[in-house]
């Protein structure tokens with residue numbers, strides 16, 4: 001599923017948050033924060049997540065969820 005990522009500034013593949021990511025969002029936003037319609041940008045190095053229909057309510061995942069780009073040869 002592709003969306004415009006406000007952090008990347010381009011269209012990117014988004015994926016629903018996995019359990020570890022949901023737990024991390026709740027650790028920051030509180031246990032009652034609604035995490036079942038949050039999607040993250042899967043671009044290398046991007047930590048942006050947001051509800052499907054709007055960027056309001058979006059934020060950045062903790063640093064440990066950053067996917068580094070493959071190291072150049």
Ligand SMILES: [Zn+2]
Nearest residue numbers: 005008041046
């Ligand atoms: Zn992004």
